[in-house]
Amino acid sequence: MGESFSFALERAVSVLVISCPCALGLATPVAIMVGNGKGAKNGILFKTGESLELTGKVKTVIFDKTGTLTKGKPSVSKIIPLESTEEELLKTACSLESKSEHPLAKALLTYAEEKELKLYDVSDFKITGGRGVEGTVNGKKVYGGNLHFIKEKISLNEMQKFELSVKELSKEGHTPLIFSKEDTVLGIICVQDEVREESAEAVKQLKELGINAVMLTGDTEETARSVAEKTGITTVIAGVLPDRKAEAVNELKKDGLVCMTGDGINDAPALASSDIGIAIGAGSDTALEAADVVLVKSNLLDVCSAVRLSRHTVRNIRENLFWAFFYNVICIPLAAGVFIKSFGWQLKPVLGAAAMSLSSFCVVTNALRLNFVRLKKYIHKKPESVIIENKESVMEKEFKVEGMMCSHCEMHVKDALLKINGVTSAEASHESGKVKIISSKEISDSEVRAAVEGAGYKII
Numbered sequence: 176m177g178e179s180f181s182f183a184l185e186r187a188v189s190v191l192v193i194s195c196p197c198a199l200g201l202a203t204p205v206a207i208m209v210g211n212g213k214g215a216k217n218g219i220l221f222k223t224g225e226s227l228e229l230t231g232k233v234k235t236v237i238f239d240k241t242g243t244l245t246k247g248k249p250s251v252s253k254i255i256p257l258e259s260t261e262e263e264l265l266k267t268a269c270s271l272e273s274k275s276e277h278p279l280a281k282a283l284l285t286y287a288e289e290k291e292l293k294l295y296d297v298s299d300f301k302i303t304g305g306r307g308v309e310g311t312v313n314g315k316k317v318y319g320g321n322l323h324f325i326k327e328k329i330s331l332n333e334m335q336k337f338e339l340s341v342k343e344l345s346k347e348g349h350t351p352l353i354f355s356k357e358d359t360v361l362g363i364i365c366v367q368d369e370v371r372e373e374s375a376e377a378v379k380q381l382k383e384l385g386i387n388a389v390m391l392t393g394d395t396e397e398t399a400r401s402v403a404e405k406t407g408i409t410t411v412i413a414g415v416l417p418d419r420k421a422e423a424v425n426e427l428k429k430d431g432l433v434c435m436t437g438d439g440i441n442d443a444p445a446l447a448s449s450d451i452g453i454a455i456g457a458g459s460d461t462a463l464e465a466a467d468v469v470l471v472k473s474n475l476l477d478v479c480s481a482v483r484l485s486r487h488t489v490r491n492i493r494e495n496l497f498w499a500f501f502y503n504v505i506c507i508p509l510a511a512g513v514f515i516k517s518f519g520w521q522l523k524p525v526l527g528a529a530a531m532s533l534s535s536f537c538v539v540t541n542a543l544r545l546n547f548v549r550l551k552k553y554i555h556k557k558p559e560s561v562i563i564e565n566k567e568s569v570m571e572k573e574f575k576v577e578g579m580m581c582s583h584c585e586m587h588v589k590d591a592l593l594k595i596n597g598v599t600s601a602e603a604s605h606e607s608g609k610v611k612i613i614s615s616k617e618i619s620d621s622e623v624r625a626a627v628e629g630a631g632y633k634i635i
Contacts, residue, residue, distance in 0.1 A: 185524065189510035193527040194503055198534040202495035205542040210488035213545050218456070218471035219481050226467035230451050231485030234431030236381055236478060237424060237445070240392035240399060241278060242438040243455055243475070244406055245368040249282040252349055253365035257337060262292075264362040268354045270295040271310050271319050275302060278439075279350065282366045285594070305393040305416040305441070312356075319354045321395065323414075329358050337363065345397030348405075374406045377475035380552055382407075384482055391415060391423055391435075391445070417441035421448040436478055438462055453478060456582040463583075471582050480550035487548045491541060498537040502530050569599070570614045572623060578632040579605035591630035595622055608635075 207224045214221055221227040238244050256264045269287035272280035274297055287294065297317075300310040307320015309328070318328045322341050337353075337360060344351045349365035378388045389410040392399050399413035412423055421444040427433050428450070435442070435449035438458030446452030446465040454466030457473040470477040510522040522530075576588060585603040588610060592601040597616040603609075612623070627634050 186510065186512045186521075188524045189522050189527045190507060192524050193506045193510045193522065193531055195531050196499075197531065198499035198502075198538045199496070201535055201538045201542075202499045203492050205539055206488055206492045206495055206545065209542045209545045210484060210491070213548065213550075214481065214484050217477070217480060217484075217550055218474070219477050219484065220469040220471060221481075222467050222469075226451055227485055228489055229432060229485070230434065230468060230481050231483075231487075231489055232432050233386060233434040233451055233482070235387045235389055235427050236434045236436060237389045237391045237427065237449070238408070238475075239435075239437035239439065239442050239445075240390055240394055240402055241368060242458065243436055243442075244374045244390065244402060244408075245370050247278060247368065247438065247457075249279055249350070249366045249368040251282055251286040251364060252367035253344070254362070255340070255365070256362040258359045259356075259361040261362075264354060264364065265290065266292050266294060267312060267317055267356065267361060268319055268352070268364055270297050270312055271300075271308055271317050271354070273297065274300040274310065275308050278368075279352065279366050280308075283352075283364065288594070289596070304418065315356050317354070317356050319352060322351070322353065325353045325355055325360075329355050329360065342397055345395045346401060348398060348401035350394060350398050370402060370405045371475060373474055373476045377478055378407045380476070380479040381482075384479065386482065387430075389427065391420060393417065393420075393441070418444070420445040424449045434478075436475075453481065457586040460583075473582055476551065479552070483550050484545075484548065487545060491545055494541055495538045498541060499534060501537075502534040506530050570617055571611065572614075572618065572620075573609060573611045574623070575608045575635050576603070576610050576627055576632050577608065577635045579603065579608060581605055584632070587630045588627060588632055591626045592623070595626055 207227060210227055211221055241247060254261055254264065265287065269283050269292060272283045273294055295312045297310040297312055300308065302308050303320070303324060307318060307324035309316065309318045311317065318325060322338065341351045341353065341363065344363070344365055349367050352364045352366060354361045354364065381388050387410065388408050389412065390399060390403055390408045391412045393415055394413060396411070396413040399411045403409070403411045415423055420442065424433055424435055424445045425448060432450040434451040434453060435445045436453040437446055438455040440459045440461045443461045443465040446454060446462060451468060452466040453468045453470060454462045455473045456469055456471040463469055468481055506522055506527065509520060510527050512521060515521050579585060579588060582605065585605050588603045589601040592598055592612050595618060597614040597618055598612050599615055600613045602611045624634050
């Protein structure tokens with residue numbers, strides 16, 4: 176355009192310097208890095224950048240019932256003998272369930288240990304996933320499971336005697352396990368699992384975030400509805416076998432992105448098939464492996480926190496992209512000399528370098544603001560009245576355990592200690608290594624040491 180070579184070279188250098196894409200290359204990675212760090216500090220582990228991005232876009236969050244909405248520590252709540260004595264019902268049921276790894280089976284075995292029952296030998300044991308178990312006890316075929324399972328095993332006349340009772344128990348929130356010996360119904364043992372304290376609040380906050388909450392469970396419709404009423408969930412999909420959970424998730428995908436939240440081996444296919452799988456930290460290793468997000472603290476409110484963090488991070492990335500282009504859009508024409516003849520404006524290479532650096536500075540500083548994002552919503556609780564009662568004397572022991580690395584380890588240690596006769600509560604922290612138990616009677620150090628070492632850890 177009639178200018179000297181040095182003038183043209185200066186314009187070229189200015190354009191190259193100001194258009195350097197450093198800020199553009201930082202915009203997304205820095206925000207994801209800071210967002211992941213913020214999540215990790217709050218016990219939320221995102222396995223990939225994609226999972227961090229998609230979590231905030233979900234339209235439906237599906238919750239498993241047992242171990243997710245509930246505490247996952249069921250206990251025997253009612254024993255109803257029908258064609259046998261209570262002791263015979265318990266011995267037969269616990270003998271059969273001793274071969275199973277299901278949480279409900281463990282509840283029966285814990286009860287049997289407390290009662291010091293002597294169990295029978297079981298042969299020809301077989302599991303029908305999500306329905307029941309069967310085996311041979313003292314030469315006779317024994318069945319145990321839900322109503323549909325037992326219906327297939329015994330005559331209709333026998334079923335009609337107690338089918339109404341089973342449905343009523345389910346409506347009260349119990350999970351009825353029916354046991355029969357060949358064609359005779361021995362009785363019903365009810366198991367009940369407490370709902371997590373934070374479940375209702377988590378569902379409420381998800382609704383405030385514009386997300387639909389759904390319960391997906393293999394339990395009966397009546398039992399599921401009882402838990403749904405306590406948590407505020409309106410959509411319930413009950414009676415789903417483990418191998419059909421993934422199909423239910425795929426069906427819900429038609430309405431938008433779906434997040435599955437679970438803890439057990441049975442939930443793994445659903446976690447893998449959902450757009451985002453969230454696993455409870457205290458859940459099974461299979462669930463943790465299949466999930467995209469892990470809640471280390473096993474607190475359902477962290478599902479809401481994960482959604483908030485994802486949305487803040489995506490918003491931050493968009494802001495970063497703005498700052499990455501803001502200086503370029505204004506300064507590239509200036510650096511090229513577009514305004515020199517009209518206004519005499521020009522951009523020296525040194526000033527271009529400063530503007531380019533300022534662009535990167537704005538992007539990084541904006542990303543660091545994620546550290547100040549408030550993930551948890553403040554919950555105002557009314558002060559509860561305190562009632563002082565006369566209680567039996569208790570013993571408290573505190574000690575250090577070596578080998579605990581995460582909340583999963585804490586769960587193993589606590590479960591082992593709670594099996595000691597007399598222990599009423601146990602607390603463990605993998606961060607400090609400290610463990611505390613409270614018991615209703617005197618517990619020897621050797622009992623505690625044996626329980627901890629049996630779980631694979633060491634008292635130091």
